[in-house]
Amino acid sequence: MVASISARHTPSQNQLLAALPEEIFVRITPHLELVSMKLGEVLYESGSQLQHVYFPTTAIVSLHYITENGTSVEITGVGNEGILGISLFLGGNTTPSLATVLTAGCGYRLKRQIIMEEFNRAGPMMRLMLLYTQALITQISQTAVCNRQHSIDQQLCRWLLLALDRTPSNELTMTQELIASMLGVRREGITEAAGNLQRAGLISYRRGHITVLDRTGLESRTCECYNVVKKEFQRLLNGEGDANSSPVNSRVEASRGK
Incomplete structure (x- = not known):
């Protein structure tokens, strides 16, 4: 394989x-x-x-x-x-x-x-x-x-956005049970939160598959935690604000073009 x-x-x-x-x-x-x-x-x-x-x-x-x-x-x-x-x-x-x-x-x-x-x-x-x-x-x-400190809705939005950042598409194969386990909350809480996001038109959920329909909407609905993490990764690993550090080089762009 x-x-x-x-x-x-x-x-x-x-x-x-x-x-x-x-x-x-x-x-x-x-x-x-x-x-x-x-x-x-x-x-x-x-x-x-x-x-x-x-x-x-x-x-x-x-x-x-x-x-x-x-x-x-x-x-x-x-x-x-x-x-x-x-x-x-x-x-x-x-x-x-x-x-x-x-x-x-x-x-x-x-x-x-x-x-x-x-x-x-x-x-x-x-x-x-x-x-x-x-x-x-x-x-x-x-x-x-x-x-x-934050609601299950906000935690779910943060978690979905971080997962999306690591995948090339807007679809995730994930059950509510698994997400609940990752966040350390009851499955019923995830069911309610996912239902809220689906009714708002932000995601579509069926049979363990989540499709993000409106990423901007998720970003506006999540807490500040997502942006704190994202900005810190960008600051440290892309060399922002540090003349001595090396940003992610052209091999990234080259690999995306293949």
């Missing part, structure tokens, strides 16, 4: 890989392994030793924490804007969260020794990974605030 899809995929579809200087990009590309990520597949178990980092391209991976009584809540999501496995270069080899594929697709994985060799050069790779980590911390922190 991977062989049949390799022609349609390139590492530059991941924004972090695309942002690397050409020298580093060329050096690690032979070590990048294209992998298919199936819906529900577990990439990391809680407490397991990490052997690879993952750079999603078309897949979305959810990091969530499962409590002793079996309930779970999403901590953050990772798509084509990021990397999965930051605990490796932060000094740890394990993570308490569980990483599962939320939206099926593809990505590239890189062995831990390769990413650590590049990181330990203390050059552009290290800087980029640390900037991404700061942006990710912002997302995790803002999610905690949002889940505590």
